[in-house]
Amino acid sequence: MTAAVAISAVHKRFGRVRALEGIDLTIGRGEFFGLLGPNGAGKSTLINIIAGLTRADAGTVAVLGHDVVNEYRPARQALGIVPQELVFDPFFTVREVLQIQSGYFGLGAANEAWLDELLQALMLSDKASANMRTLSGGMKRRVLVAQALVHKPEVVVLDEPTAGVDVELRKSLWEFIQRLHRHGHTIVLTTHYLEEAEALCDRIGILNHGALVALDTTQGLMEQGIGNTLCVCITTAEPVTALPSALEAKLKERDATRLVFQLNKDSDSIIEVLDSLRTAGVAIVDLQTVEADLEDVFIELTRTRSEVAGH
Ligand code: ADP
Ligand code: MG
Numbered sequence: 001m002t003a004a005v006a007i008s009a010v011h012k013r014f015g016r017v018r019a020l021e022g023i024d025l026t027i028g029r030g031e032f033f034g035l036l037g038p039n040g041a042g043k044s045t046l047i048n049i050i051a052g053l054t055r056a057d058a059g060t061v062a063v064l065g066h067d068v069v070n071e072y073r074p075a076r077q078a079l080g081i082v083p084q085e086l087v088f089d090p091f092f093t094v095r096e097v098l099q100i101q102s103g104y105f106g107l108g109a110a111n112e113a114w115l116d117e118l119l120q121a122l123m124l125s126d127k128a129s130a131n132m133r134t135l136s137g138g139m140k141r142r143v144l145v146a147q148a149l150v151h152k153p154e155v156v157v158l159d160e161p162t163a164g165v166d167v168e169l170r171k172s173l174w175e176f177i178q179r180l181h182r183h184g185h186t187i188v189l190t191t192h193y194l195e196e197a198e199a200l201c202d203r204i205g206i207l208n209h210g211a212l213v214a215l216d217t218t219q220g221l222m223e224q225g226i227g228n229t230l231c232v233c234i235t236t237a238e239p240v241t242a243l244p245s246a247l248e249a250k251l252k253e254r255d256a257t258r259l260v261f262q263l264n265k266d267s268d269s270i271i272e273v274l275d276s277l278r279t280a281g282v283a284i285v286d287l288q289t290v291e292a293d294l295e296d297v298f299i300e301l302t303r304t305r306s307e308v309a310g311h
Helices: 043-050 072-077 094-104 109-121 137-148 167-182 194-200 218-222 270-279 294-302
Strands: 005-014 017-027 032-036 058-063 079-082 155-159 186-190 203-208 211-217 229-236 251-254 258-264 284-291
Touching: 005 043, 017 043, 017 211, 032 043, 032 194, 043 058, 043 079, 043 155, 043 186, 058 072, 072 079, 079 137, 094 109, 094 137, 109 137, 137 155, 137 167, 155 167, 167 186, 167 194, 186 194, 194 218, 194 294, 203 218, 203 294, 211 218, 211 294, 218 294, 229 270, 258 270, 270 284
Parallel strands: 032 186, 032 203, 079 155, 155 186
Antiparallel strands: 005 017, 005 058, 203 211, 229 258, 229 284, 251 258
């Protein structure tokens, strides 16, 4: 089956900056894919290459089987791109922005009904005649989303659509994107809100310094490394001086009367830890457990090599 987006051995440099260092990634049709990574990781560069806005130095990208360079038009036709930057001509109205984009895809008056639907779905109907310059940042963001969808593209790529957007709009954008996904669109979303990726994406790729450092289902990623651990925070009645060595090995942090153990979900048992503490004569006054979340996994995977080496 043809992939929605097939990326093969893509490299890109900007002068001395290596923005992408050999990306191989296939996104299936109908997937909800999350592309995560810290600032400067290369997410927007990769999206701009998919969109045909930036040329890769090496490697290929195809959208629904169409090479984004050699078959630019059909590739672009299959894609809706919501760019990270809000760039508009301030003197156009919302409807004009959408009409111009429609025209770009060769769609004329026949597309007006769809534009109305888009305006309504994105709660922009009453702003259709407003000039772009009068809109708030959140509304401009919604116009960008509508603009990406004028030609009903199968693959929708959103570059940080919820960055700097208030909680309410973020939630309504989530619902809107989920609706697109339910209707069969392939979604590629970059975000730095980890809880957003955790809630929405079926599969996640993590970029760091231009390389894909993780690629897995969201669930699979959450069970990797630190994701497969559980922190047990124990408050003791008295300061604890000595612990059995088996427990000492599982200690993550300690204060006078506070012990934090990091347990492996598969091989460690809280009951055994509590039993050993009791045997060692430790009186427990409080116990809390904290599961690692996607944020912990992300931080672990995107620490730079020098941090890992302790520099
Ligand atoms: P992200 O979207 O993950 O924050 P970008 O793809 O925007 O990352 O940037 C990746 C790296 O490439 C960064 O170091 C950035 O400074 C650099 N970069 C991106 N675009 C350009 C450009 N047009 N000229 C020079 N450097 C760029
Ligand atoms: Mg970016």
